[in-house]
Amino acid sequence: MNSTATAAPGGLIFRALRDNPRGKLILLGVFVFLVILPFILPNRFYVRLVNEIMIYALLAMSLDVLLGYTGLLSFMHNAYLGIGAYSTGLFLMHAWSGSVWLAMLAGVLCTMAVALPVGWVQVRTGGLAFALLTLAFGMMFFTVAWKWYPVTGGDDGLMGLPQPTLSLLGINLASSGNSTAMYLFTLGVVTVCFLFTWRVIHSPLGAVLEAIRENEERAAFVGINVRRYKLIGWMLACGLAGAAGSLYILYRGYTGPGVMGAFEGAGVLMMVLLGGMGSLWGPLVGAAIFIFMKDFLSSLTEDWEILVGIIVILLVLFLPRGVAGLPDLLRRTKAE
Amino acid sequence: MEPILTTKDLSRHFGGVLAVNLVSLNVYDRQVHSIIGPNGAGKTTLINVITGRLGASEGQVLYQGRDITHRPVYERVRQGISRTFQITSIFMGLSVQENVRIAVQSHLGGSLSIFKPRGGLTEVNAKTGAILERVGLTDVNRQPANSLAHGDQRVLEVAIALAGDPKVLLLDEPAAGMSPAETDQISELISALGKEMAVVLVEHDMEVVMKISEHITVLHQGGVIARGTPREIASDKQVRDAYLGGDQWAPLTKI
Numbered sequence: 001m002n003s004t005a006t007a008a009p010g011g012l013i014f015r016a017l018r019d020n021p022r023g024k025l026i027l028l029g030v031f032v033f034l035v036i037l038p039f040i041l042p043n044r045f046y047v048r049l050v051n052e053i054m055i056y057a058l059l060a061m062s063l064d065v066l067l068g069y070t071g072l073l074s075f076m077h078n079a080y081l082g083i084g085a086y087s088t089g090l091f092l093m094h095a096w097s098g099s100v101w102l103a104m105l106a107g108v109l110c111t112m113a114v115a116l117p118v119g120w121v122q123v124r125t126g127g128l129a130f131a132l133l134t135l136a137f138g139m140m141f142f143t144v145a146w147k148w149y150p151v152t153g154g155d156d157g158l159m160g161l162p163q164p165t166l167s168l169l170g171i172n173l174a175s176s177g178n179s180t181a182m183y184l185f186t187l188g189v190v191t192v193c194f195l196f197t198w199r200v201i202h203s204p205l206g207a208v209l210e211a212i213r214e215n216e217e218r219a220a221f222v223g224i225n226v227r228r229y230k231l232i233g234w235m236l237a238c239g240l241a242g243a244a245g246s247l248y249i250l251y252r253g254y255t256g257p258g259v260m261g262a263f264e265g266a267g268v269l270m271m272v273l274l275g276g277m278g279s280l281w282g283p284l285v286g287a288a289i290f291i292f293m294k295d296f297l298s299s300l301t302e303d304w305e306i307l308v309g310i311i312v313i314l315l316v317l318f319l320p321r322g323v324a325g326l327p328d329l330l331r332r333t334k335a336e
Numbered sequence: 337m338e339p340i341l342t343t344k345d346l347s348r349h350f351g352g353v354l355a356v357n358l359v360s361l362n363v364y365d366r367q368v369h370s371i372i373g374p375n376g377a378g379k380t381t382l383i384n385v386i387t388g389r390l391g392a393s394e395g396q397v398l399y400q401g402r403d404i405t406h407r408p409v410y411e412r413v414r415q416g417i418s419r420t421f422q423i424t425s426i427f428m429g430l431s432v433q434e435n436v437r438i439a440v441q442s443h444l445g446g447s448l449s450i451f452k453p454r455g456g457l458t459e460v461n462a463k464t465g466a467i468l469e470r471v472g473l474t475d476v477n478r479q480p481a482n483s484l485a486h487g488d489q490r491v492l493e494v495a496i497a498l499a500g501d502p503k504v505l506l507l508d509e510p511a512a513g514m515s516p517a518e519t520d521q522i523s524e525l526i527s528a529l530g531k532e533m534a535v536v537l538v539e540h541d542m543e544v545v546m547k548i549s550e551h552i553t554v555l556h557q558g559g560v561i562a563r564g565t566p567r568e569i570a571s572d573k574q575v576r577d578a579y580l581g582g583d584q585w586a587p588l589t590k591i
Contacts, residue, residue: 199451202454203452203453204447204449204452204454205447207434207437207441208438208441210430210438211430214427214428214429215426218425220409221387221413221419221425221497222413222499223410223413223439223443223500224442225408226410229447
C-alpha cells in the first residue's frame with residue numbers, strides 16, 4: 001500500500017526536491033511517518049483523531065489559498081466542507097454506494113456548483129464586504145442544512161449512511177468503516193490535494209493570485225481581470241473544501257449541521273492563523289495544533305473554548321505569523 | 337495626424353463639485369503631453385477617468401477611434417493604456433523582478449498554465465529582464481519592492497507600466513518626492529519613452545515639464561484654460577494668473 005500511495009506523487013516530489021531540499025525532505029518524512037502511524041498507534045481513538053486532523057488540514061489549506069494567497073477573508077469556509085459532506089452522503093444514500101470515488105466526485109462537483117454563483121456575487125466586492133458576504137452565505141447554508149428535514153435530516157443530520165468500499169489506484173482497501181483503511185485513504189487524498197495545490201500556487205496562476213493579494217488595484221492596472229481570477233481562487237478553495245467534506249462524511253459515517261456552524265468556521269480561521277497563512281504547509285500544522293489542543297483541553301474541562309481562546313490570543317500576540325513564521329523568527333533572534 | 341487618444345467634453349463630478357469639467361483634448365503618438373495646473377485643478381481626476389479608475393459623468397474617451405468610456409480597467413490596459421499613480425502603487429511584498437514579471441505575464445499570457453513553475457514562461461522571463469535592464473533595476477531584482485528607496489519604487493512603477501507595451505502611458509507625478517539626481521534620471525527616461533509612445537504627464541516640477549513636453553494642457557478648476565507648446569504656455573497671461581505667481585511658476589519665466 002505504501003508504495004502505491006507514493007507512486008503517483010513520487011515523480012513530483014523528486015522534481016520538487018531540487019530546490020529547497022530540506023523543506024521537502026521534512027514533508028516527505030512527515031508523509032512516511034503518517035503512513036506508518038496507524039500501524040504503531042495502539043489506540044484506535046488516536047488514529048481517528050489524526051484522520052480528523054488531516055481532513056481539517058485540507059480544509060485549512062484550502063482556506064489559505066483564499067486568505068494567504070488571494071487576500072480574501074472567508075469567515076465560514078466550513079460551509080463548503082459541509083456542502084461536500086452532505087452531497088457525498090446524499091449521493092451514497094440515494095444514488096449509488098458502489099464507488100467511493102464517484103461519491104467524492106459528486107461531493108466536489110456539488111460544492112463547486114453551489115460555490116460558483118456565490119463566488120460570482122462575492123468577487124464583485126472586496127475586503128470587508130467580501131468577508132461579510134461569506135458570513136451571510138454561510139449562515140444561509142447552515143440554516144438550510146439545519147431546517148430542511150426531508151433532505152438533510154435537520155438537526156439529526158444524515159444517518160444510516162452506507163459504508164462504501166475504499167479503493168486507491170484500483171486496489172480495494174476495506175470498508176470505510178475500517179479506521180486504518182479510512183486513515184490511509186484520507187492520507188492519500190489529502191497528499192494528492194496538497195501536491196496539486198502546491199503546484200498551482202507555485203505556477204503563473206499562483207503569481208496572479210498573489211498580485212491580487214498584494215495590490216488589487218495595481219493588478220487590474222497590469223491588465224489582470226481581477227474578478228475572474230478571484231473567482232478561480234474561490235472555486236479552487238471551495239473545490240478542495242468539498243473534497244475535505246467528502247472525506248469527512250466517509251470518515252465519520254455521519255454529518256450534522258453543527259459542522260457548518262459559525263463557531264466551526266472561526267475554528268478553521270484559527271487553524272490558518274496559528275499555522276501561518278501564505279505558506280500552504282503552515283495551516284496543516286495549525287490544524288494539528290488546534291485539534292490536539294481542543295482534544296486535550298476538552299478532556300480537562302467542559303469549558304475548553306475559554307482555554308482555546310486564551311491560547312490563540314497569546315499565539316497571535318507573540319507569534320503573529322504563526323508557526324510558518326517561526327523559522328524566520330529564530331533566524332533573526334539568532335542573528336541578534 | 338490622427339490622435340491616438342481623445343477626450344470629448346469629458347466631465348466628472350463628485351456630488352455638486354465639478355472635478356473635471358468638459359475637458360476635450362487630443363493625445364498624439366510619440367509626444368509627451370503634459371497636463372499642468374494648480375492643486376485641485378482636476379489633473380489626477382482626469383487621468384483617473386481616462387484610465388477607468390473612475391467613471392465619467394459625461395463625455396467620451398476615445399482610443400484609436402473606439403469609444404472606451406465604459407470599458408473596465410483591465411481591458412483598457414490590455415489595449416495599450418498603462419499608468420502610474422501619484423501615490424506609488426506596486427506589489428510591495430513581492431520582489432522587484434516578480435513585480436515586473438507578473439505584469440509581463442498578464443500581457444503575454446500563460447496565467448492559466450498551472451503545471452508550470454512561475455519562472456517557466458521563457459518569453460515572459462526574457463522580456464522582464466529587458467525591462468529591468470532598461471530602467472536600471474537589474475541589480476536589485478531579487479529585493480522585495482518594499483525595501484527599495486522611494487525613487488527606485490517610482491521607477492519600478494514605470495517599469496511595471498511598460499510591461500504591457502503601452503501605446504499610451506499616463507504618468508501621475510512620477511518625480512514626486514525624488515531627489516534632483518533621481519528627477520534628472522526619470523525625466524530622461526520619460527523623454528526617451530515619449531519618442532516611442534504617447535506619454536501623458538502630470539507633473540508639478542515645471543522644469544521637467546518645460547524641458548520634455550511637446551504639448552501642454554493647463555487645467556484650472558476642472559476646465560481647460562490654455563493649451564499649446566511649452567513656449568506658448570509660458571507666456572500665457574491666464575495661466576500665470578491661475579498660478580497666482582506662485583513659486584511653481586518661477587521656472588517658466590526663465591524661458
